[in-house]
Amino acid sequence: APAVGVLTFLLPDLSWEWQFLLFGLLSIATALYWWRRQRTATRPSDQPHLNLRGQELIGKTFVVYEAIVDGRGKIKVADGVWMARGPDTAIGSRVRGVGQQGAILLVEAAE
Known part of the structure; x- marks a missing residue:
């Protein structure tokens, strides 16, 4: 115009x-x-997981904040708490992020 x-x-x-x-x-x-x-x-990003917080957490180790019972619990992530799904685990145990389903982090026992 x-x-x-x-x-x-x-x-x-x-x-x-x-x-x-x-x-x-x-x-x-x-x-x-x-x-x-x-x-x-359009170029590939040098930070492919930017704004994909759950993807950033995969492979990292966390402390169980609320016991994982019947596959559901909470873990401490930085200064917050995330819902977690995985094998039954006691409070204070260490788990590793292995996947994500929406806002829930899938975890397994850390070795």
Whole structure:
């Protein structure tokens, strides 16, 4: 729209039909340019687990905060507590994150 506005300012006798045609062509050209640029600009992240907190926890060791009974309990993660699912484990035992189901961390006994 700004490009057509500039053209209309520079060429005041430009009819509305030409203005409409130029607007359409410039819109399509800009959309195609942006689409191609975005497609080639996508690079793999150097932090693939950014904002995927559960994925960051897999492989790390944690302390059981609330005993895991019947496969469910809580573990201490940094300054918070996460729901955990795994084999029955006593409070204070160490477990390792092995997977994730939504907001629940799957754990196994740490060796």
